[in-house]
Amino acid sequence: MKKVIVISVLLLFFVLGYSQIHDSTSVFRTGSYTLSYVGNNLVKPGLKFGTNIILSEKTLVKTKKRKSSKTITNAFTRQLMLAGNIGFFWHPKSHIGAFNYYELTYRKINLKNGKYSKIGFGPGLYRSFYPETYQVDDNGDIAKIPFAGRIYLSPVLTFGSGKFVKDSFFKYRTFTTTLLFLFDYNSGVVPLLNFEIGLGFDFSKNKTK
Amino acid sequence: MNKIITVLIILVSLFSSCKKEDISSIADDFRVRHDNADMPVYVYGNGTEKVFIIFIHGGPGDSGYANREGKAAAELEKKYVMVYWDQRGQGLSEGKIDSEDITIDLMAEDLHAVVQVLKHKYGNDIKIFLLGHSWGGTLGTAYLLKNNYQSEVRAWIEVDGSHDFPKINRDVINMFIDVGNEQINLNHNKRNWQDIVSWAEHVDTLNLNREAIIDINYKAHLVEKYLLEDNVLQKEDEKTMRDLAVSYSQNTITRIFSGYYTFMGNDSFFDEVVNNSFTHELHNITIPCLFLWGKYDFVVPSSLGYDAFNRVNTSDKEILIFDKSAHSPMLNQANEFVDAVSSFIEDHK
Secondary structure, eight states, rough: OOHHHHHHHHHHHHHHHHHHHOOOOSSSSOOEEEEEEEEETTEEEEEEEEEEEEEEEEEEEEEEEOOTOEEEEEEEEEEEEEEEEEEEETTTTTTTEEEEEEEEEEEEEETTEEEEEEEEEOOOOEEOOOEEEEOOOOOOOEEEEOOOOOOOEEEEEEEEEEEESSSSSSSEEEEEEEEEEEEEEEEEEEEEEEEEEEEEEEEESSSSO | OOHHHHHHHHHHHHHHOOOOOOOSSSSEEEEEEEEEEEEEEEEEEEOOTOEEEEOOOOOTOSSSGGGOOHHHHHHHHSEEEEEEOOOTSTTTTTEOOOGGGHHHHHHHHHHHHHHHHHHHHHHHOEEEEOOOOOOEHHHHHHHHHHGGGGGGSSSSEESSSSSSSHHHHHHHHHHHHHHHHHHTTTTTSSSHHHHHHHTTTTTOSSOOOOHHHHHHHHOOOOOHHHHTTTTTSOOOOOOHHHHHHHTTTTTTHHHHHHHHIIIIHHHHHHHHHHHHBBBGGGGOOSEEEEEEEETTTTSSOOHHHHHHHHHSOOOOOEEEEEEEEEEHHHTTTTHHHHHHHHHHHHHOO
């Protein structure tokens, strides 16, 4: 399991590195990274660092004619992204939860106002860290266990929205609802609900204007 | 700069070495790992008298820490140390458990592990009292009957607990009819009680399936609402900031899912619990016992309290019925509950 964790975190650095060298001509088609406040069940506080690369992109322009002979043009960019995320939250009186997950994300951007919505899914790992822990064995012997906790496979499902912002130190703002499914948690699968509010930053010199 | 750092380190070391653990105000949380389960234990209160009350929560599927809410818990913490334990597969307990391995016996062993860790951490001279509520009454009874575990604790306090699940379902149907007719005559929620009485008269208590048992439990909680509306029950105290802080420290989603997998969604454990009876073993309990019951408890009728009181093999026993309470007298009549528990503990500490 330790190897899986190491590989998982290394993969994050790969995504991070690739997103920085990725070349693009589109204003949106640049890798970015995000810093977010995580609220586990809304209120248990935490932080998340994420990075993403654009795998493919398509821009569509739709024109609609109205009775008043006005023509409305809507332009959208649809993107498929690979994102890597790492973060933690603090559950007072119980544990610290650390997570690392990857997601394939579909994002649709309205080019007129910069607003976007997204949906993603992918694999992940979750590790809980307990406070002081005592193990009692079959003979009744008691031993204190350092850094006790549990590791779970935690595939993720995310829904989000946000907006690209011009003339700002950040590239876009984002609000994401994340559902991590912890496998083999006690005797079943337990969902972990996180709400994330964050800012996206640009790696590219070709910043959004 | 190096000198300043050295002086600071010495000062910090001096202060930390002079620091004494303040047992008059214990606020501690840790986990007990036993047989693939990591169970949180929350320890709060006044340790001056070295009296530790382990609260065995209900359910199965509830949480120990949730029982820190309310005036009774707050008042008891002022005098004694309250220990709130999240049982295996419940509350914020974690682990990797095969659902078929969950048994009452294994959970009694979990409780034994918690007792051992408390003694290891706070000293063998601590005075442990068990307080089991609802399902916690079953689990506490299982612990006391196993091996010679009852010698590890000073006394047993059972609050609306069950030592015999089939008896609950037999007795509660009669209670629905008797109390229902009483409330109809008093013109209290007349239509609702008529429905309840009519339903109860047609329940075959000798052939109860899973759905019927769940339905009885649902109606037991439902009629508590009718009794509250008509002021037959004493209303719970308003939530305080302390209660809100306790709520904040829980995780409802995890608790609901874990609890479901442990009990309602676990056929083997569900069947074991609803068919469990310790009636013919209660004579093996010889330590002092206090039985506290709500008069209007439809979840576990007071007839079970009287039955347990009559069967335990000790002359040092008391039973107290709270006349304006239902399944949780510590919430309905908190002051009277604290007085009863405190008085019993003072006599047996």
